[in-house]
Amino acid sequence: NxxxxxxxxxxxxxxxxxxxxxxxxxxxxxxxxxxxxxxxxxxxxxxxxxYPAVKNHPKPTEYIAGIANQTEGVTEVKEAETQMGGEDFAYYLQHVPGTFFYTGAMPENSKDVYPHHHPKFDINEKAMPIAAKVLANAVLSYNE
Known part of the structure; x- marks a missing residue:
């Protein structure tokens, strides 16, 4: 030895x-x-x-949830559980109030779901235009 x-x-x-x-x-x-x-x-x-923890701010989170609930194609809006993943968006949230959200792009009818950054990770691309609509609606209806 x-x-x-x-x-x-x-x-x-x-x-x-x-x-x-x-x-x-x-x-x-x-x-x-x-x-x-x-x-x-x-x-x-x-x-x-x-990366620091992602800490959403209440007001922007409420705002984007309300917009999502009114956006065509969105079927569900719910608050995610707190997670330990690393995300560089956390740095923005340390300086500007905002919110980080998921688009719900899990592949349809798939029993094999892989996490982000996994080589077999896949998304339901139909979710991308819906997410874009949520963001566009948030911008167009924003008034401070």
């Missing part, structure tokens, strides 16, 4: 709250530091922050 003289550990840490992101970053280093001190080992710690 040969024991390696070094190791590289990688992972992903996600949270819904910005304050938790700070705690996670700090606590991971504390654990690494403690383990290395116990075993007289050295470490290099690099924490690269990924």
């Amino acid at each position: 040969v024991i390696a003289d070094s190791a590289v550990l990688t992972g992903t840490a996600r949270s819904f709250e910005e304050s938790a992101r700070h705690i996670i970053e700090r606590e991971i280093e504390q654990v690494v530091k403690g383990v290395c001190q116990m075993h007289d080992a050295a470490y290099t710690y690099e924490y690269v922050r990924g």
